Amino acid sequence: MNHATLQTFLAQSVEKGQLTAPLSALLQSLANTSTLIADTIHQGALGGVLGSAGTENVQGETQKKLDIIANDMLLEALLTTGVVAGMASEEMNDCCPVQNGEHHPYLVLFDPLDGSSNIDVNVSIGTIFSVLPNPGTGPIANASFLQAGTQQLAAGYVVYGPQTSLVLTFGYGVDAFTLDRKSGHFLHTSAQIRIPEHTHEFAINMSNQRHWHEPVQRYIAELLAGKTGPREKNFNMRWIASMVADVHRVLTRGGTFMYPQDTRNPEQAGKLRLMYEANPMSLLVEQAGGKAYAASVRILEIAPTDLHQRCPVMLGSSEEIDIVVEYHQLSSPACL
Numbered sequence: 078m079n080h081a082t083l084q085t086f087l088a089q090s091v092e093k094g095q096l097t098a099p100l101s102a103l104l105q106s107l108a109n110t111s112t113l114i115a116d117t118i119h120q121g122a123l124g125g126v127l128g129s130a131g132t133e134n135v136q137g138e139t140q141k142k143l144d145i146i147a148n149d150m151l152l153e154a155l156l157t158t159g160v161v162a163g164m165a166s167e168e169m170n171d172c173c174p175v176q177n178g179e180h181h182p183y184l185v186l187f188d189p190l191d192g193s194s195n196i197d198v199n200v201s202i203g204t205i206f207s208v209l210p211n212p213g214t215g216p217i218a219n220a221s222f223l224q225a226g227t228q229q230l231a232a233g234y235v236v237y238g239p240q241t242s243l244v245l246t247f248g249y250g251v252d253a254f255t256l257d258r259k260s261g262h263f264l265h266t267s268a269q270i271r272i273p274e275h276t277h278e279f280a281i282n283m284s285n286q287r288h289w290h291e292p293v294q295r296y297i298a299e300l301l302a303g304k305t306g307p308r309e310k311n312f313n314m315r316w317i318a319s320m321v322a323d324v325h326r327v328l329t330r331g332g333t334f335m336y337p338q339d340t341r342n343p344e345q346a347g348k349l350r351l352m353y354e355a356n357p358m359s360l361l362v363e364q365a366g367g368k369a370y371a372a373s374v375r376i377l378e379i380a381p382t383d384l385h386q387r388c389p390v391m392l393g394s395s396e397e398i399d400i401v402v403e404y405h406q407l408s409s410p411a412c413l
């Protein structure tokens with residue numbers, strides 16, 4: 078079977094008027110860089126890239142060597158595209174404006190290496206990216222990035238697993254590409270991905286159960302009750318602990334993925350980051366016909382106040398998200 082290359086797919090999308098040439102160039106650059114990151118990851122212990130870097134990021138998390146390597150590779154590549162005005166990342170306290178790039182059209186946010194805890198154990202990890210317009214309000218600063226997810230011009234991720242796959246949207250559905258390691262090209266392998274409305278699979282870190290708020294407790298208890306419970310069917314659970322890999326499963330065969338806020342730290346709205354995890358994944362999920370909520374609000378409509386703010390996440394098959402959102406709306410006092 079003949080698969081178009083990413084390059085051809087992007088060129089055709091430009092011809093159809095779905096994508097501008099500069100955005101196409103930016104997406105190609107992100108894809109090219111991800112193939113270099115994939116090569117580095119595949120070297121593993123042979124390349125000396127496993128293990129901790131001995132440093133912490135802005136959220137106090139220990140950085141792995143690969144978190145930093147992937148971050149540097151993306152920064153270096155995006156600096157030279159000629160279309161990026163600034164970049165922000167999970168691994169940098171503040172944004173990185175591009176020198177003389179103030180008038181370039183795009184801002185890019187990324188989680189260079191998602192699922193860091195899985196690096197050393199050879200389980201799927203990924204890179205997540207979100208492209209926003211340069212607001213054009215002067216020099217690029219952290220505030221330039223504080224735009225709602227609805228403003229994203231493109232979003233996607235690369236999952237480094239048994240296959241390296243790129244999943245992409247620029248507002249015309251979701252398409253997936255598989256890296257052909259022989260040619261080094263991403264080839265178009267799934268067009269217009271749709272998330273089934275109904276599912277019997279969910280993903281949540283059950284070890285946090287005792288900390289959940291009542292709406293999540295109720296929803297998950299009903300799933301666990303199975304065929305003889307109120308939902309009258311059995312549910313299956315998966316938790317990879319790499320958002321990229323868990324969301325990839327949801328986009329591939331349906332299901333839900335949740336990382337709710339819980340009672341442990343009222344100041345911290347869950348674990349995942351809005352700008353470079355929740356927003357890009359929510360755009361992909363919505364573009365594929367699924368839903369993405371932070372308790373009772375649509376993630377893409379959240380007005381951000383901080384580059385690194387966290388956000389509760391519930392996304393995937395629409396029937397399930399509707400139910401858990403309803404439980405949040407019914408709860409009193411309302412949970413986030």
Ligand code: AHG
Binds near residue numbers: 190192282336348
């Ligand atoms: P990161 O490695 O970029 O910090 O993200 C890890 C995130 C996400 O990928 C995953 O879903 C979640 O953390 C797993 O958290 P637990 O270890 O609490 O299950």
Ligand code: MN
Binds near residue numbers: 188190191192320
């Ligand atoms: Mn992450």
Ligand code: MN
Binds near residue numbers: 144188190192193
């Ligand atoms: Mn990360």
